[in-house]
Amino acid sequence: MATSYFPSEEWAFLRTILDLPEDRHTLWIYADWLEERADGRAEFVRLLAERLEYSADDPARADLDARIDKLRANLDPNWLMIFDPAPVAGCVPSLGAATSFCGTQWPDLAPTDMPDIRICHRCRNAVVYCASLEEARQFAACGQRIALSTRIPSADLAREPAFQPPPPAWNAEEVIEFDIQEFLDAEPPAGPAHPPPPAPRRWWQFWA
Numbered sequence: 001m002a003t004s005y006f007p008s009e010e011w012a013f014l015r016t017i018l019d020l021p022e023d024r025h026t027l028w029i030y031a032d033w034l035e036e037r038a039d040g041r042a043e044f045v046r047l048l049a050e051r052l053e054y055s056a057d058d059p060a061r062a063d064l065d066a067r068i069d070k071l072r073a074n075l076d077p078n079w080l081m082i083f084d085p086a087p088v089a090g091c092v093p094s095l096g097a098a099t100s101f102c103g104t105q106w107p108d109l110a111p112t113d114m115p116d117i118r119i120c121h122r123c124r125n126a127v128v129y130c131a132s133l134e135e136a137r138q139f140a141a142c143g144q145r146i147a148l149s150t151r152i153p154s155a156d157l158a159r160e161p162a163f164q165p166p167p168p169a170w171n172a173e174e175v176i177e178f179d180i181q182e183f184l185d186a187e188p189p190a191g192p193a194h195p196p197p198p199a200p201r202r203w204w205q206f207w208a
Contacts, residue, residue, distance in 0.1 A: 005078060005115050014082050018111040024052040041079065044071045048083060077131040077149060081106070081116060086147040088120070088127055089140070089163045106147040120145065136163070 006014060013030040020026060027049035034042035047068050054061035072080060086106035109118035109127055116129040127145040130136035133156055139146045140163065148163065157163050 014115070015111070018082065021107060022052065024049040027052070041075065044068065044075060044083075047071070073151070077151065078115075080151075081129045081131070081149070083107075084129070084147075084150055086129060086149050088145065088147050089136075109147075118147075133157075133160070 005011075010033075013026065013033065016023070016026050017030065027045055031042045031045040031049060034045060047064055051061055051064045051068070054064070072084075084106055088104050088106065088109070104120065104122070106118065106127070106129060109120055111118055112126075118127050118129075119125070120127055123145070125145050127147050128139050129147045129149070130139060131149045131151065133152050136146050136148055136152070137160075148157065
């Protein structure tokens, strides 16, 4: 259960944050709660709350992101997964087989009572948060959908074929439709010129 990861009092804060990620008031209260206990995570949570007050194109938000990224490197990964914008790998819509990526992130998934497991809204599958590349390999080898921690260097992921998005889906109907339309619009091929009709024969040539 969740209490095996966090104390019950703290999990109450975290569960509210998971259910209402845009509610900065809960983040402020949680930051104060951590600060009262001299917990160094308070600054990180306070910056997350402050970040919600700026638009995506505000320069101040970019400065906050830089500070948040710097603090993230020293935080407990088991706690950080609550807030990590980790990309999801191996997640495909169930009706589309393995033809397209969900293309979502960890915060976009539906939370469960297990902090490291969430549910994808599109494919309805469970997604496991992986804090290391070794852990990610183990789950991926079993066909499990996974979220890759942002702490995993992108250069390392680039060398892992299993975590690359699949190629675009091939739609036979679109290809056929395109070919037919192309055929209808095409100019008819130029055939060989018809030979001129033979010259009429003179009357005496009929007895030749």
